[in-house]
Amino acid sequence: MAQQTISVTPIAGALGAELSGVDLSRPLSDAAIGEIRAALLGHHVIFFRDQHLTPEQHLAFGHRFGELQVHEFVEGLADNEEILEVRKEADETLNFGGGWHTDVSYLERPALGSVLYAHAVPEYGGDTMFANQHLAYETLSDGMKAMLDGMTAVHSARRPYGTNAVRAMYAGPSSMRFNFTAAAHEEVEHPVIRTHVETGRKSLYVNRTFTLRFKDMTEAESAPLLDYLCDHAVRPEFTCRFRWQANSIAFWDNRCVQHNAINDYHGQRRVMHRVTIEGERPV
Ligand code: SIN
Numbered sequence: 070m071a072q073q074t075i076s077v078t079p080i081a082g083a084l085g086a087e088l089s090g091v092d093l094s095r096p097l098s099d100a101a102i103g104e105i106r107a108a109l110l111g112h113h114v115i116f117f118r119d120q121h122l123t124p125e126q127h128l129a130f131g132h133r134f135g136e137l138q139v140h141e142f143v144e145g146l147a148d149n150e151e152i153l154e155v156r157k158e159a160d161e162t163l164n165f166g167g168g169w170h171t172d173v174s175y176l177e178r179p180a181l182g183s184v185l186y187a188h189a190v191p192e193y194g195g196d197t198m199f200a201n202q203h204l205a206y207e208t209l210s211d212g213m214k215a216m217l218d219g220m221t222a223v224h225s226a227r228r229p230y231g232t233n234a235v236r237a238m239y240a241g242p243s244s245m246r247f248n249f250t251a252a253a254h255e256e257v258e259h260p261v262i263r264t265h266v267e268t269g270r271k272s273l274y275v276n277r278t279f280t281l282r283f284k285d286m287t288e289a290e291s292a293p294l295l296d297y298l299c300d301h302a303v304r305p306e307f308t309c310r311f312r313w314q315a316n317s318i319a320f321w322d323n324r325c326v327q328h329n330a331i332n333d334y335h336g337q338r339r340v341m342h343r344v345t346i347e348g349e350r351p352v
Pocket of ligand 1: 165185328329
């Protein structure tokens with residue numbers, strides 16, 4: 070295995086760093102994986118340019134960080150179901166991942182991280198935004214922190230993948246295959262404030278896509294506080310924005326980052342492959 074010298078260049082004040090000097094298609098030493106993990110923990114989302122990975126190499130890289138998840142409601146690649154193809158063709162209007170969220174927070178064990186690899190990108194547009202949820206927590210008042218610390222939120226996949234999902238009613242073209250099902254209405258509970266198991270830092274853990282309400286409250290009762298928190302969580306000063314090129318990779322830590330795929334490239338094609346790494350039950 071070749072010796073790697075990885076350099077890390079932050080791209081914004083809140084989070085995000087570009088890493089160079091590493092070829093992710095090659096078997097990486099434990100030391101190189103350690104450097105990448107340290108960059109992820111320090112910057113929360115990390116980016117790589119000019120990577121040339123086969124699907125197997127993409128899976129192998131993700132696997133160095135944990136078990137890989139198969140998406141329950143979106144069909145993966147026929148020969149590699151752990152790879153989710155995020156595709157929008159020029160004649161489509163709905164994108165995947167448009168709206169702030171952390172991946173699969175409706176699962177008991179949501180994703181640790183996601184590794185998204187760009188195959189085809191629009192000439193302009195199609196950027197992804199990321200928001201640092203440690204900063205979202207740390208900038209709340211002491212009174213709000215104390216109240217939220219004991220609270221639990223209810224998450225589900227109902228809105229994007231339930232039987233009444235907007236996309237389920239949509240008659241236009243869709244190159245991704247979804248499974249809209251009653252199973253998406255199942256609910257799980259997670260703490261509103263979670264503690265990162267590797268860094269011990271607290272973060273806000275609610276999002277507009279999957280968080281329905283607070284435990285023991287109705288959706289209507291929860292809405293004012295939940296709306297406030299979801300707006301606060303993505304204040305511009307907590308974010309960074311990544312401009313994709315073909316063969317770029319973004320690797321984000323879903324335990325402390327929300328992201329939003331911006332749908333501003335109608336008439337152009339965008340194809341990405343995502344590998345999702347299983348995490349632990351939030352605490
Ligand atoms: C996602 O939410 O995983 C998709 C992000 C993107 O396509 O930029």
